[in-house]
Amino acid sequence: MSPASYQVPAPLGKILSRLPAYPGSVLFAAGLNLALARHLPADTLRLLDGRKLRIQVRDAGVAFDFIWRDGSFSAARHGDDIALTISASAHDFFLVAQRKEDPDTLFFSRRLVMEGDTELGLLVKNTLDAIDLSVFSPGNFLAAHLPGRAARAGKSSNMVD
Structure with a gap:
């Protein structure tokens, strides 16, 4: 199986999709605070303030909703008021995080999808690229x-x- 076609096995994705979303979002937000928050520029954080974001891992059937508020990331309950959703497979997120794959390439090949506020999506992408x-x-x-x-x-x- 080539790396580009790797997917979370369907039975595992089915199990993961049944887990409650909020605890996963709590853990995800804690990870963002621990690993990323201190490296984000103040102007970026001002633009993120109060905006709900979602990271959706399609093949795993999970999504993490979070928000920057009061100086840290925190979990947000799932809802319809999402400013930006970024979705991809677990493997594609892994490749982007390791900088082994360019987010633009994934976007244009429709393996990474951004929905919602396009300007906010570009801000997030460019900020992460600059770290x-x-x-x-x-x-x-x-x-x-x-x-x-x-x-x-x-x-x-x-x-x-």
């Missing part, structure tokens, strides 16, 4: 999230000569 991926390396991540000595130990243990 230096090295901030997500294990050493840098530990240094940013662990206090003092533990952070230094984590950072030094991930160095390769």
Whole structure:
């Protein structure tokens, strides 16, 4: 099976689609706060403020609704007032996150779909494209999230000569 055709197996997608949406959105928002929020520019956060976004993983049958409000991402209940929905397969999201696939290529091949506020979609895409991926390396991540000595130990243990 080629990477472009990889899909979450249908039986697993069927099970995942039956899970309640809100707990997944809570975990997703917590992950965004932990890994991403500190790297987003203040002007972007101002434009995101109060706007409900949805990430929909089509083949897994799940969607995560979240909002930037009061200085952090938080889960939002599923509803119709979504400003922007970004949907793709789990594998395509994974490829975009690793920068092994360009979101524009996926968009024009209809593997990534944006619905709603187009301007907001471009803001999100361009903001994520501008983030230096090295901030997500294990050493840098530990240094940013662990206090003092533990952070230094984590950072030094991930160095390769």
